[in-house]
Amino acid sequence: MTDSRRWVWLAGLLFLGWLFYQLRPVLSPFLVGMLLAYLGDPLVDRLERLGLSRTIGVALVFGLFGVILLDLLLVMLPLLGRQLVRLYELVPQMLDWLQHIALPWGQEMLGLPGDFWRFDKLKTVVSGYLGPTTDIATTLLSGVTTSGLALLGWLANLLLIPVVGFYLLRDWDLMVHKLRGLLPRNREEQVVGLVAECHEVLGAFVRGQLLVMLALGLIYAGGLMLVGLDLGLLIGLLAGLASIVPYLGFVVGFGAALVAALFQFQGFELYPLLGVAAVFTVGQMLESMLLTPLLVGDRIGMHPVAVIFAILAGGQLFGFTGVLLALPVAAIIMVLLRHAHDFYKLSDLYGQSSSGPDDPPSTA
Template identity: 35%
Template sequence: MASEAPEPPLHVVQAEPPLELSEEEARRIDLTWSLVMVTGLALLFGLLSVFGGVAIPVLLGLSGAYVFNPVVSFLERHKVSRTWGTTIVFAGCTLALVGAVLYLIPVFQDEAAKLPDFFRRASTQIIPHVESLLGVSLPEFVNQRTAELGAKASELLQSAGPTAARLAASFAGNTARFVATLLGLAVVPVLGFFFLKDYPRLVGLVRELIPLRAVGLVSRRFSEVDDVLSAFVRGQLTVGSILSIIYSTGLSIAGIDMAIVIGVVAGFGNMVPYLGTTVGIMLALLGLMLSWQGPWQLAVVAGTFLVAQLSEGLFITPRIVGEKVGLTPVTVIIAILAFGELFGFVGILLAVPVGAILKVVLRVVVLRYQKTSLYTGEASRP
């Protein structure tokens, strides 16, 4: 692959040699940085509430650049230009997305076609079997409703296409909103490509704005934010990949048709603590009912989730991810609940990065407080 002509390096003003800071200066810089970060987050959410149609694609593009920057940087270290590295990454992601869609469409079609037969069997076989196991009779309306669902399932499936078309037409009726949504979705990959290609330049531009005397300490604080956030993202991606393999393998052995889909959802859903496992169990039970072959399947499914959870708690997280866990499960849950309640879906998307920033801000403020005479009880020194 022919290498491109190197671009002129971006000039970044740096303090050389590193300047020694007094405790008073370091405290002032740290507290100013903390105030700027909190104010910046408040302005960000304010902009999202006013200019969400513009801000959300930009944020998604920046998020993609942040996630894939280590891959492009790795290729760059192996003599691949940044432009070609970005192109390779985007081509790989596009192929993966297309492959996933081509795989999922027939799988969901096959599973949907099984629903009518499932409801019929539920009313004639499964419910009587459950009654014999429990030794009680379920209310008559359960049998009636199940039989009605079985009779109506085919009609529901046949009308699903026209209904979806009517919903799409209704949404498209609001032309401005429809066009804005399409443009927003279409521009995200474009923004992500250029943000990823120019990521070092963007970082350099931000660094140039930092006062020379504070550049060392402020850079260290941003590195701490990056450590917390990247530890969470990379750690959870590692855990999610391993869990997805375990779930998909076990559910495939159990004979569940959507084993890979359920495995990936349960594995990567683990990024939100306990959500992936809960959703995975529910989807696995649904798939089990649609492809029931005997009690052995239930035992295999239960064993799969038990092995996955024990492996994650005893081996995967402690030995593979290590101590650098970034954000604790409690922090993630609180951040998602709080920001989701305050800012809706956008708040959920930003909960983890905002939580990482606020964690470092709180740690810096506490650190500086613990070095004051108010905390130590010592007389202040000049």
């Protein structure tokens, strides 16, 4: 490739990056629709092999997605709604418990001065913001009226997701075929190999990691509800969602469940605390020994620090859209870097060490 062509490619990539950054507020429904199409394509391909047309197969898969989503909404939404209302009611009481029980105990244990904790102001601010629990509907109504345009935009994006997903899934194989036809003929095999490897990593993450998150959310929520924790469902599902980052779900869920148990049972009762510890210990053991090896395997190979950095960087650069794209893009970059590392080792720039490239470092 000549220097002029390199500059043209670089300018094109910079323009695409700038365009993506400018369009990030409207990309979310298209990205979610693309995710649905990516998840549903193997199912539609199987239906096609059974003799159904592509359009009928897409309709059946979307109907399956809709039934699953509707069942989750009918079962989970009322339970989550009740727990959110309960959390709304408990916040002032939790602040009271912290102020009169937990913090004085910590103050006495640590030998802190009497006015070290200034909790009255925080309680006043939080209680004043929440207001009486009977005003939830009024608060929501006022929020809707003051941000009506934002709500309409959010609803429009939500309605766009199934439309975009349906058409992308219907034409998925056709788009892949046309994109492959645009590849340079002398580089087609190499590019297709890279895309196949990226597809393997993405499939392991998208399908495997989402199933792991769902399973952990159900394990944590069911276990905490069996322990008798009032907010067990809410904390368990949040811990499952946070499990997208390795060990974050365990840390966040275990910490929140301990605080909720200490407040609900008014002290250090042994049974609920041991129950919370047992739930998260069992969940973590199942994740490391069964769920992750079975559903994800070792095909992603991303370090936990890299996962955290990717999510934070994506959110900082592109907001919610960046969070959606962070780990898939990081997985693709990881595959490309792996090949770049192999090319570097074979290049003249790397050279040859006098002791041999594979000699281990001295431990003396």
